[in-house]
Amino acid sequence: MADIFLSYRRADRSIAVDELARIFERAGYSVWYAPKADVSDELASLMDEVRAARCVVGLWSRTAGQSPYVLEEFEAAHAARKLLAVETDEAKLPAQFLDRIAGRLTNVSAMTHGPELPQLLRGIVKIIGLPPRYKDVEDLIANTLDNDFGFYKIGNITIPARPILGIPKQPFAPRDVAITFDDVNHWDRETYPKILNKQFQHLFDTALSDHHLKAGGLTDNSLARLDSWDQAPEGQEDERGLVTFNFSKTSYFRIWATNSAIDVPFADENGRETTIRNSFCYQPYGDLSKSVLANNPGVEVVIISDTPQQTPQRQVLIRRRSEKAAGYKGWYQVSASGHLSLAHGDEEGRPSPFVTAIHEAKQEVADSLELDPDDYKMVGLLLKAQDLHPSFHGYIVTDRAADELKVEFCRDDWEGLKSAIAFDPDTVFTHIAENKWYPLSAMAMIAALQAFYPPSEVREAALRVKVKRAQDFYLVHNAGTDPN
Numbered sequence: 001m002a003d004i005f006l007s008y009r010r011a012d013r014s015i016a017v018d019e020l021a022r023i024f025e026r027a028g029y030s031v032w033y034a035p036k037a038d039v040s041d042e043l044a045s046l047m048d049e050v051r052a053a054r055c056v057v058g059l060w061s062r063t064a065g066q067s068p069y070v071l072e073e074f075e076a077a078h079a080a081r082k083l084l085a086v087e088t089d090e091a092k093l094p095a096q097f098l099d100r101i102a103g104r105l106t107n108v109s110a111m112t113h114g115p116e117l118p119q120l121l122r123g124i125v126k127i128i129g130l131p132p133r134y135k136d137v138e139d140l141i142a143n144t145l146d147n148d149f150g151f152y153k154i155g156n157i158t159i160p161a162r163p164i165l166g167i168p169k170q171p172f173a174p175r176d177v178a179i180t181f182d183d184v185n186h187w188d189r190e191t192y193p194k195i196l197n198k199q200f201q202h203l204f205d206t207a208l209s210d211h212h213l214k215a216g217g218l219t220d221n222s223l224a225r226l227d228s229w230d231q232a233p234e235g236q237e238d239e240r241g242l243v244t245f246n247f248s249k250t251s252y253f254r255i256w257a258t259n260s261a262i263d264v265p266f267a268d269e270n271g272r273e274t275t276i277r278n279s280f281c282y283q284p285y286g287d288l289s290k291s292v293l294a295n296n297p298g299v300e301v302v303i304i305s306d307t308p309q310q311t312p313q314r315q316v317l318i319r320r321r322s323e324k325a326a327g328y329k330g331w332y333q334v335s336a337s338g339h340l341s342l343a344h345g346d347e348e349g350r351p352s353p354f355v356t357a358i359h360e361a362k363q364e365v366a367d368s369l370e371l372d373p374d375d376y377k378m379v380g381l382l383l384k385a386q387d388l389h390p391s392f393h394g395y396i397v398t399d400r401a402a403d404e405l406k407v408e409f410c411r412d413d414w415e416g417l418k419s420a421i422a423f424d425p426d427t428v429f430t431h432i433a434e435n436k437w438y439p440l441s442a443m444a445m446i447a448a449l450q451a452f453y454p455p456s457e458v459r460e461a462a463l464r465v466k467v468k469r470a471q472d473f474y475l476v477h478n479a480g481t482d483p484n
Helices: 015-027 040-052 068-079 095-100 108-112 116-128 137-148 194-198 200-210 252-257 276-280 353-364 402-407 425-434 439-452 455-463
Strands: 004-007 031-033 055-060 083-087 101-104 152-154 157-159 161-163 177-185 222-231 243-251 298-306 314-321 336-339 377-384 390-398 416-422
Touching: 004 015, 004 040, 004 068, 015 031, 015 055, 015 116, 015 137, 040 068, 055 068, 055 116, 068 083, 068 095, 083 095, 083 116, 095 101, 101 116, 116 137, 152 161, 152 455, 157 425, 157 439, 161 439, 194 200, 200 252, 243 252, 298 353, 298 402, 298 439, 314 402, 314 439, 336 353, 353 377, 353 390, 377 439, 390 439, 402 416, 416 425, 425 439, 425 455, 439 455
Parallel strands: 004 031, 004 055, 055 083, 083 101, 177 243, 298 390
Antiparallel strands: 152 157, 161 377, 222 243, 298 314, 298 336, 314 416, 377 390
16 A cells, blocks of 8 residues: 555656656655556556555646546545645646645646645645654655755755855955866767757757747857866965866857756657756756756846945845846846856956956946956855756945945846845845745845855844745746746
8 A cells, every 4th residue: 555646647657757756755655656558457456556545646637637547536536535636737627626636736847846846745744644754744845855956054044056166255256266168069069968959949949838938039149158167175375276167158049958948858869758857967966067958157246235325334236027027027136147148258258257247237237337357256156956057146345325226227127126125134034035036146145145244143144034945936837937
């Protein structure tokens, strides 16, 4: 007898079913689901498993609705009051099962990177009970989901991102960083999987469709790709070792066809269904040298206004994304951000997070800001769990008043509404906990706090706010996500 029976139409069998079973097993439950073969004489044994299971998680879809076998499984589980029904596409659950609906999981990424799976796990605990190793259902959710990637946690805030360069006590300046650049498209290298070039159009088109976008409004700009990074050991005087970033080229469309399509099913060379995440992404994810993704880094820029002419003296500029934005509409993010571009290179023409940060600050906050690359204090490199997208983050301090910057001309003011809040641990953590924040921006804000305030003060402030879990940083149903 299994704890959980997975009911689904065998025509829908995919890695999504396998992934869901893996998640339940990691939580501590035994799982039974039908083999691939569609053999009619198995129906009796299937119904025995349905009756014996303590809980039935039913995956409803267009094709499931056409199967009398799936319908019988749903009806039996519903009658026993142990059904948890999940919609997996646009097909609506029949009215007789609506009292047992447990959410909507449209793809693998939505399962592990969205708010619906915790809801489903809570439903399972309510029916079956809690495995003995957990103190409560939230402990089960945290250990089942959050620990799989290594999310960043501070106090009551868990962010679905992983620092891969760390959060240094002393920010990096351009002199602390060496940059190499290989002027070649990463997908043209001999080591690049041929199947991903073959499946490019399918991956690209599906990712756009999943995010409700059309290719006609997009431009395939050439962008920088972070191939790998390394840090030299400390010197004889305990000085920090030089960090080296190795770049090549990618493109905007390749972001959509790899990072944004990381969970899009496709057929491999042998005709088996897989995804980029399943076949080509291996832990530790921070080793970018093994990655096949576009890995065009974002650059998150926290702009801090520090002047005695305002109260409070230290404030931080934030933006709320407009309804015109490609994704995360209405969500908050840092003062400025953008893709690491090949158009904004250093003196030798190489891509530089410092140069891009200054460009984005002027473009998205105030065109009149007088800044140079040394003004951007880089405090880390992150990896976002949802699509393994890397991002540099750091801060700029200016003596310009926040009220002045909020109304200053900037080229991209259509992208979001500028505002300012006090730059102190309590105010920043409260804003992150109580509002929708883009995860990499939230992480950038916290890293900037740690550069200005004692660690204990930052940690204590994070414990005073309400709990915000990793899943709270994801868009519902994984829809409308911007690949930046």
